[in-house]
Each structure stands twice: as structure tokens, then as C-alpha cells.
Amino acid sequence: MKKLLCTLAISSLTFITSVTAQEFTPKQIEQVSEIRANALNSNLAFDILSSLTTEVGPRLPGTKNDAIAVQWAQDKFKELGYDKVWIEPATFPSWRRYSESGAIITPSAQSLHLTALGGSVSTPKEGITAEVIQFETLDELIAAPKNIAKDKIVFINYKMNRHIDGNGYGPATRARRTGAIEAAKKGALGFMMRSVSTSHHRFAHTGASQYKDGIKQIVKVAIPNPDADQISRLTALNKTVKVNIKVQTEDLGEGKSFNVIGQINGTQNPEQYVLIGGHLDSWDLGTGALDDGAGVALTMAAAKFIADVKRPKRSVRVVLFAAEELGLWGAKAYAKAHAKDKHNIIAAAESDFGADFIYGFQSNVEAASLPVVREIAKQLSPLNIEFIGANKASNGPDLIPLRKLGGLAGFALHTDGTDYFDYHHTADDTLDKVDPKKIQQNAAAYAVFAFMAADADTTIKGKIINLLVLRD
């Protein structure tokens, strides 16, 4: 870590003298260097994250903590000297987890560290107790005969793979999203899955999931990898495995929260803005440090680092989206509210993949904007961030609704996600999982990107047509 930071510092110094910017004046490049160096020497992002996760804690949309977080964010923006701070409403289907526990009953008593998937119905107070029927994949369940799971608990044993870009997540979430629907179709009393997680610790992974009209709503839970291993060892021994699942939850109908927005005003075209941010809500199990306290904290810090050096030509707007975890509800509200002035968003990037080192930078813009993009990439390289020239970046989940409107100039600052799914959506997503040095690099990258995009002579523009890749 120390070695890398020394390299960064030396590279920064060298860079100031050797760069030959075309889209930016030497003075602007000097300002970029100053912003970057300040960010690398500041604990601000980590301190903001510590404040959010410690003083607020978990932030499930619609809870009291969520309301505290909305107030916290406004106060923090003001404390940081943002020029404009405001909120915009969002609604979502509100859901609460009250209690949950589980156990293997047969062949011998053992606890199961389960967690209910988002939106799960409750069991009776005493829980449901039934035999487990195991499937290796969702497709195996779908292909099975109609009544195969009658009065049983379906268990899907699919294991997520680990990868720097998190490419195991999408395939693994299929069972989470629709597994309970398919299990109910086969007559099951309950649905249980191996967590969408790379952790070998006993933390179950929650997340958004669905029911379907006309299909019985059954309880749906995830169990950690060690617990899933245990059940699959028992079934491999041809043992009859019975489990008990107790879950108490509540569907509270429509809930309300707010996107919280802070802006550093531009000096020449303040109506135009670079949008950066993260989502303010989190699942209820941990304190949402990696998901997505980090994104909130580092983008709040990034715009402050910019303002400390110079207000750019265009504005830098930090949007902290509401109710992302329950289905991008804050993001949908933002896109709806800003559809008419969407052309004012001249560049956008969301941080929602933890706070390990950022290793890559990619754009998704019209060809005429590429010279500016390449200048930004040059100024990110001292942070050990490689330029990925494909110009096909997909963005953070909260940018999807904006992207659907067409023409968004989206950017990706690729975070190393190798360990992200060890913690994501679990009780173990706590502050100690964030490295104070790594989040400095993240904040520096967002500050460099946002400043340069906002201060460039050429206004960046998006492509008219964009493909969508979903992740939450």
C-alpha cells in the first residue's frame, strides 16, 4: 500500500511537467494535479463514511434510519460548503425484516445462519419445518417435474464465482430474483438458496427478489456458503435433511424517501453539470459501508476537493440516490424529474462497487468527445488507472434510468471487485472493510474526472443509442 502511494506521488510530480494537454491549458492541468494531490493526502472520504456508518448505521429505505440519513446528508453537504443542497422525493414498495432464524432439524440439530431475501413474506411464528430438496441450478429446478417439491423446501446450491469485475454476480442473482416463483410452481413450501456471495464466512446475502401474480408467495431465504456446503454434504450422504425456517417481515405498502443532492456551481454554464454520486440507502443487515456508503462518501469528498481548488466552468452535482436496493426507485424518480433537462448532464459516473482500488477508466460518449476523454485518462494514469478505449462503458445502476432516456455521456471508473462479494448485502458490510488508503485513490479519481469534465472547453456529449446492463 505504502509502496503504491509513493509511486503515485512521484508519478504525479513527473506528470505535471511532462504533460502536453490539448483540451486543457497548463494552468488547468496544474489545478488537476493539485486536486489529485490534495485528495490523496486527505482522510475526508473515510471520515464522511465513518460518520455515516457510525452515526446513522443501516439505512433500509423508509426506516427511521433512512430519514436520519437524508438529514445527515443535507447537513454534511452544507458543512462541506456546497453551493446548493436540496432533496427530491421518491417512492418505493416499503418492506421490513423483523426477525429471522433457521436450523437443520434432521439428521442432527445445527443452526442455519439464514437471511430473508428482500420482500419475503413471513412464516408462521413457529416457522416452517420441511424436508429439503436440492437443485444445483435454477434451470434444473425449472426443468423438474411439476409436483417434485410438494410440501418441501427447495434449495438451490448454485455457487457464485469470484472475479475482478464481479461477472459472477449476474448469473447468481437469477435464482435470487425468481427462485421462489419457480419453487412455488413445483409445490414448495419455502425457497432457500446458497447466498450470492464469495465469502467463506457464515454471512447470508440478502437482495431484491420477486413474486409473481397468481403464483403462491412462499418464504425465501439465503444461507451462507458454509451452511450450503453442510446441506449439500448431508444430501450427498443420502441423508434426509429437514430444516426449520422462521422469518418475520412486513410489507408496508408505499414508502417515501428522498434523493439528496449537493452542487458545486459552475462559473460559466452552471445549468450544465457533471453528475457523480452513489446511493444513500443500504440493506438493513450491515451498516452499508461498501454498499454504498463508500460511493456516497467518496463522491461527496471529490466535489469538495474540486471546490477547494477552483469552481469549474460547469457545475459538479453529487446525487445520493434513494431506495436503490429495492429497485432503483430514487434513480427512476430522478430520471423522471429531469427528463426535460437531461441535456444538461454533460457526463455521469456512479460509484457503487465498494472502495477497492480503481483500475480502469472507460467512457461511453460520441466520437467528438473522445479527445477530452483521453485527456482525462492521462490525468487518471498517475493513480494507476488504465484507460480502456472501447468507449462502451456501462454505468452504476442508478444511471440506468437516465441512460434509458437516451444520449447520456456515461463513464465507468472500474473498481476492483475481487473481494466485493465477500461483504455485499451481508451483515459483514461494515466500516472496517474499507481501506482508508484505497478510498483516497477513489476520491482522487472521481475528483479528477469530474473537474476535467466540468472544466473542459469542449462539452462532452453522449451517444444517441446506448445498450443497457443491469446491476444493483
Place this chain on the structure above:
Amino acid sequence: MKKLLCTLAISSLTFITSVTAQEFTPKQIEQVSEIRANALNSNLAFDILSSLTTEVGPRLPGTKNDAIAVQWAQDKFKELGYDKVWIEPATFPSWRRYSESGAIITPSAQSLHLTALGGSVSTPKEGITAEVIQFETLDELIAAPKNIAKDKIVFINYKMNRHIDGNGYGPATRARRTGAIEAAKKGALGFMMRSVSTSHHRFAHTGASQYKDGIKQIVKVAIPNPDADQISRLTALNKTVKVNIKVQTEDLGEGKSFNVIGQINGTQNPEQYVLIGGHLDSWDLGTGALDDGAGVALTMAAAKFIADVKRPKRSVRVVLFAAEELGLWGAKAYAKAHAKDKHNIIAAAESDFGADFIYGFQSNVEAASLPVVREIAKQLSPLNIEFIGANKASNGPDLIPLRKLGGLAGFALHTDGTDYFDYHHTADDTLDKVDPKKIQQNAAAYAVFAFMAADADTTIKGKIINLLVLRD
């Protein structure tokens, strides 16, 4: 890992030709090599451990699972071809954990992943809710004014350090053992401590603890490091921290279980024996894989590896002690039952420190036995085990009562404990934490040690006076 095992294999071959044994014939040394090689190539220890932790699971003394484990152990000894298999009774104070949960209530709602310390009393059903008063150490609490904790929950924030020999454990357990007594003396309603743990995951560590006659019995719990960090951050911000602790437990009076014993009979002096083993019971939170399923499995396998090559002159006895976690109750019963024939134990070693690589070998014997010890050490060195010549070994906890009788020839096979306290006494102590390759080296070491001690010409003898070091 693969590299090390290759080194081991090559070293073994070289060693056969170069050794010049004095206490052992070349034939015996050849047998040692065969035993060692077989052990390094066998999955038996891991398979036994998988069977115990999967089919039985957690084994709290006095529970149904404990009784299942006692039957499992007898069956497994017989299946492995042991010559004699029997049980010996032990009693202990029986205690059950039924449910437990916790939360920070003020300044904002957050869960606490607490666990009750062994023997803790219950709270009322709704739990106790009170302000936290934080102390950095047990001594700071002891030194505080008499009523300082009146109607509060005492929190001791002492953090265990990580070390290969686990030397942080003893100091950290002081608060666990007597913290609730000292807190009650200061008027506290409850006692909460940072777990005796090196883990940065949210697993609380349980363990043996005490009450004292005449001092009010208050609920006592431990919280994981991330939760303790959270509370200490809140107190550092001068926030009033209120927590709720819900614990349901039961004191069941005297419980009964059994030491399970398997023996490979000696050919010349079968009444004399080398004692190896571990403890069969475990805490209820995990499946007791590292503590102490590993010790059980690898010593059961070790004697089997010996019998497969040759029955030695003296017997090899594997003792699986009962109710170690609640206070060495099986070990005390064994020492009491065998006090009269204690001279028949010619060497003893317990494995109760997980199953990472064994790195050191040390004796605690009379001077005349040292030549044999050095020959054993030579045959352990191909396993990358260093001879520690101090001849002052302290032994596994279950050997303490035997050692107190005087004259025990105790041995230590030092396991690398750097990561042991990441899992010890937590829900995360599960099979996947044991490396199948490492437990092979452990089993090989115990097999070499037990065979050579049992087959030596010279009978090993202990010192008359031994100092005691306690660990459970």
C-alpha cells in the same frame, strides 16, 4: 502448499538413508517413514472430521448432539479397527443457550451480533436496555469507583492481539472469566465485552466464565470486533449509547457425558501407553471443526496409521475428552479414574489448537528420556517441524489434571495459531476452515510421535515436578 509437500516427500526419502538411530533400529526407522508417508498421502483425518462436523455438528456437553457424538466416536473407533473401545463417565454443570440478540438503540438503531458467554443467566424476554459505560481493560473497571456502573451495561473494549502461539488469548480471557463479577460489584445491569477474537468479521466469541457467590449474577455477552469498534467510535463522539441485550439460557444442573477411548494394543507392554487425543465436545455456535474436531480426527487417524504398519511395543491410546469447554470436566474425570495407574502413561500430547501446520516439537520429560526425544524430533523434521530443546513443554488443556498428579511425560506439537482465534468459539468454526493438506501434516506428526514413543526401547519418563499453564 504443493511446494511444501514436495519438499516433505523428498526430505523423507533422503532421511531414510542418512539417519543413524541410536534408540531405534533401522527397521523401526523404516516403519516410521512408512507411517509418515502413508499419513501424508491419506485423507482419513479430514474425512473423519467431515463426518463428525457434518453428521453430528455442534456438540455442547449434555445435549442430544453430545450423546450422538459419543456414539459416533465409538462407532468410528471400531470402524477404524481399534483393538479396544470404551467409554468413561464425566459430569459437569450443564447449560443451554436458547436464543440471543442485541441492538444499539441510541443514537440510531443498529444490530449487535452478540453471543452469551458460557453460563450466562437470561435477561427478561424483552431484554435489558441501558446506557453503555466503556472501560478499556478489566483493571480499569476494577479500579473505578463503587457505583460507577449503576443501572448501566459495562463494556470492556480490550482487544486481543494476534500471535503464532496464541499468547494474546490468556490476557484477553481475564475479562471473560471475571468481568461480569466485577461489573456487578460496580452496580451494572449487564456485562458486555469485545470478543476474545482476532477476527474482523461479525462473529462473537463465547467461552467459559464465572459468577461468584454473594455477587449478583448479571447477563454477560461478547460482541464481535466490528461491533466493538462501532460502540467505541460512538462513545469517542461523546454520544450516549444505549443497547438492548436479549438472552435466553438455562442452567440445567449436573449433566453427564463420556470420555470416549480407543486403543491400539501394544505387543510387549500393553498396559503402558502413549496418550494422544483431543476433546469431543464443542461450543454450540459453530460445528467445532477447529475446536476441537480437528484434534479428535487427526489423533484418531494417527493411531490407525500406526496400526496399519505395526503394533508398537506399548499401546497407543486415543482419549476423546468430554466437556472440555465447560471446564475440563472429562479430563478431571479421567485423571481421577486413572490416578492409580498414571505411571502407565509413558508419554502424552493433546491436539487442541486447530489444524494449521505444526511448526515445533517440545518435550517435558526427565533428562534420561532426552535421547529418545531427540530421535523422535529427527523423524518429525521432514515434516518441517523444528525441535525446541527447552524441555519445558506445556500441554493441551485436557492434560492439565493429569499433570497435576505429577510425573507426566508431556509433549507439545506446536500448531501455528496465527489464525486460530479468527474462528475459535464462534459460529464461524466450520469444516471449510480446515485445510485438508495441513491436517495431513498434523496427523503424520502425531503418528510419528506416538509410534516412536510407544515403540522405543527406553521407556520415557516425566519430571517429578511440573509447572502448569492453563488454556481451554
